[in-house]
Each structure stands twice: as C-alpha cells, then as structure tokens.
Amino acid sequence: MPYERPNITELSAYVSGEQPTDGKTIKLNTNENPYPPSPKVLEAIAGVSGELLRKYPPPTAASFRRAAAEVHGVKPENVIATNAGDELLRLALTVFTDPQSDGRGIAVAEPTYSLYRVLAGIHGTPVYAEMLTDAFGLPEGWEGRLAQRPVGIAFVVNPHAPSGRLESIDRLAEVAGALQGRGILLVDEAYVDFAGRSALPLLDAKRGLDNVLILRTLSKGYGLAGLRFGYGLGHAGLIAAMDKARDSFNTDIVAQAAAEAAIRDQAYARSTWDRVIEQRGVMTQALQDRGFVVGRSESNFVLAQVPVGSVPAGEFYGRLKAAGILVRYFDQERLRDKLRITVGTPEQNRALLSAIDLILKPAKV
Numbered sequence: 001m002p003y004e005r006p007n008i009t010e011l012s013a014y015v016s017g018e019q020p021t022d023g024k025t026i027k028l029n030t031n032e033n034p035y036p037p038s039p040k041v042l043e044a045i046a047g048v049s050g051e052l053l054r055k056y057p058p059p060t061a062a063s064f065r066r067a068a069a070e071v072h073g074v075k076p077e078n079v080i081a082t083n084a085g086d087e088l089l090r091l092a093l094t095v096f097t098d099p100q101s102d103g104r105g106i107a108v109a110e111p112t113y114s115l116y117r118v119l120a121g122i123h124g125t126p127v128y129a130e131m132l133t134d135a136f137g138l139p140e141g142w143e144g145r146l147a148q149r150p151v152g153i154a155f156v157v158n159p160h161a162p163s164g165r166l167e168s169i170d171r172l173a174e175v176a177g178a179l180q181g182r183g184i185l186l187v188d189e190a191y192v193d194f195a196g197r198s199a200l201p202l203l204d205a206k207r208g209l210d211n212v213l214i215l216r217t218l219s220k221g222y223g224l225a226g227l228r229f230g231y232g233l234g235h236a237g238l239i240a241a242m243d244k245a246r247d248s249f250n251t252d253i254v255a256q257a258a259a260e261a262a263i264r265d266q267a268y269a270r271s272t273w274d275r276v277i278e279q280r281g282v283m284t285q286a287l288q289d290r291g292f293v294v295g296r297s298e299s300n301f302v303l304a305q306v307p308v309g310s311v312p313a314g315e316f317y318g319r320l321k322a323a324g325i326l327v328r329y330f331d332q333e334r335l336r337d338k339l340r341i342t343v344g345t346p347e348q349n350r351a352l353l354s355a356i357d358l359i360l361k362p363a364k365v
C-alpha cells in the first residue's frame with residue numbers, strides 16, 4: 001500500500017510549461033513579461049543586508065501590504081501577501097472549501113487554469129465544472145446553478161487564460177451575488193496589468209459584496225516570475241481568515257524587498273505593459289494575415305487557431321520547437337486546434353513569424 005493518501009496516489013500533477021536552460025530558445029510559452037523588472041528591484045535586492053537575512057522576516061509583509069494598499073486605494077487589511085499567486089490559490093482552497101464536513105467544493109468553467117483542479121485533487125475537494133461559451137464567456141445561467149450547489153469558491157480567470165477574453169464587471173458582480181453568504185468569487189487577475197480594467201471596484205463597500213477575492217501576481221506584469229510573490233485583495237474578513245491559515249513566514253525578506261520596489265515603480269511596469277500591448281496588436285494582425293483565427297486578447301498572450309488546411313496545431317507546436325521557438329499547445333477540448341503564444345519583444349515576435357512562414361510555405365528547393 002502506498003504511504004500517501006489515496007487522493008494523492010490518484011492525482012495528476014500540474015504540468016508547467018517547459019523551461020529550457022540553453023539560453024537560446026525563444027520562450028513564448030509561459031506568459032512571462034519579455035522585459036526584466038525595474039532596476040529599482042535589483043537595487044532593493046542588493047540592499048538586503050546580512051543582518052536582515054539573519055532575522056525572521058516581517059510575518060505579514062506589512063511594508064509591502066502598505067505599498068500595495070496605496071497603489072490600489074484600499075487598506076492594508078484588504079491585502080494578503082503570498083508566495084506568488086499559486087500559494088494564494090492553495091490557501092483559498094484550504095480556507096473556503098470544506099470537503100470533510102459539508103462538502104463545499106469549487107466551481108470552474110473550462111477551459112481554465114489547470115492548477116484549480118490539481119489543488120482540488122490535493123484537498124479532496126469536489127469540482128463543479130461546466131464549459132465556457134464558444135466565445136470563452138461564462139456559461140449562460142451559471143450563477144443560478146451555482147446558487148443551488150455547495151460551492152465554496154467559484155474561480156474566474158479574468159482576463160481569461162488561455163483566450164485573453166475580459167468578462168464584464170456586472171457579470172462578475174452577479175456571480176458574487178449568487179454566492180454571497182455561502183461561498184466566494186475568486187477573480188484570478190494574473191494578467192490584469194495588460195487589460196483595460198480590473199474587478200477591483202467589486203470591493204467598494206457600496207456594492208455590498210463581502211465575498212470577492214482578487215488574485216494578483218508579480219510573475220507576469222512585473223517581470224518577476226522567478227521571485228515567487230503575489231497577493232490577494234479582498235474584504236478584511238476574507239483576508240483575516242486566510243492570514244490564520246498561511247505559513248508563519250510565507251514570504252521571505254528578499255522577496256518582500258523586491259516586491260515592494262516593483263509595485264512602487266508603477267511607471268516602469270506600465271512602460272513594459274504598454275510595449276507588450278502594442279506588440280499584441282501587431283502579432284494579432286500578423287497572425288490573422290497568415291490565416292490564423294485570433295480572438296481579441298486583453299492579456300500578454302494570444303490564442304491562435306492554426307490556418308485550416310495547414311499543419312495540425314500539435315505538429316505546428318513541434319515544428320516551432322524544432323526551430324527553437326516554444327509556444328504552448330494544450331491537447332484538450334476546445335484548444336486542440338490552437339496555439340497559445342506569449343507576446344514577446346519585437347525581435348522575438350519577428351522570429352516567430354519567420355518560423356511560421358517557413359512552416360506555411362516551405363522554401364522551394
């Protein structure tokens with residue numbers, strides 16, 4: 001008999017995008033910012049002394065939380081700092097679902113971030129899954145059905161991954177309203193920096209919602225995927241509950257210093273977002289010109305259906321990889337004929353387009 005719990009034995013682990021270490025591959029597969037973090041971040045890291053490292057870090061990252069509260073116009077008690085977004089998701093599962101006593105599970109609309117299901121598997125939490133609409137919108141009448149099930153958390157990635165579609169604030173408010181008093185709405189805003197708007201207005205007291213939790217991460221918008229720093233924004237009651245269940249020192253002193261410097265330098269971060277957004281438009285058009293079907297994205301990637309009659313998407317992925325360019329291919333319903341391509345620098349994007357041209361129109365011999 002294995003030593004681990006049966007649900008762990010049965011678990012299919014999360015599969016992350018490839019991370020080659022050859023330094024040559026053009027990586028357009030895991031939605032990192034193509035630009036490095038603010039120089040102030042590197043200064044902050046260099047400024048962490050031996051004396052600071054000797055001691056335990058501030059347990060709740062108080063200084064970072066004050067900075068984030070200022071940036072978002074909320075109070076520090078509305079902010080929890082975590083070891084990137086993924087820890088926030090795990091913490092939310094631990095705190096707001098209850099598989100043992102009342103069966104409170106999670107609700108997802110697929111395709112979505114595959115980690116939600118993995119975390120549910122780890123916790124033994126039931127999953128209520130439906131499909132998104134053809135346009136990757138939330139399912140019709142979803143809120144009505146959520147209200148009838150024991151849902152502790154409804155997860156919505158917004159802008160959506162992997163399509164880049166942005167859901168309206170009013171629709172999100174309806175979902176939260178349907179769950180109020182029983183469960184929370186977790187809006188995963190991993191990519192919000194590249195979008196036109198955030199669901200942050202749902203936290204306004206005048207909305208009367210006390211069950212909205214917003215995920216933010218420094219991994220994408222701030223060019224800090226390697227740092228592992230994220231945070232949650234929500235009603236003080238939700239934050240206080242999660243604060244009880246987190247590891248005593250869940251973020252380290254180096255990460256706290258770097259994260260605060262990053263979030264305080266909004267002008268620098270914004271300049272990288274603007275460049276990515278501009279290139280997103282260029283890439284969308286260039287792919288459409290080549291026969292790909294590309295929807296409107298408010299994120300730092302595009303979801304592109306390969307031209308009908310060319311090469312199947314899985315093979316397209318393989319041929320780009322052979323040419324030294326990694327994109328993401330998901331062998332699953334609704335995504336099997338598409339590639340998810342991270343928007344890179346202008347040079348990376350040009351290299352991608354050249355490789356695509358060679359696949360579509362092989363050079364004559």
Ligand SMILES: *Cc1c(COP(=O)(O)O)cnc(C)c1O
Pocket residue numbers: 083084085086087113157161188190216217218219220225229230
């Ligand atoms: C990247 C990502 C996250 C969080 O990633 P971290 O690096 O753990 O902060 C959360 N949700 C989605 C949809 C993501 O793509």
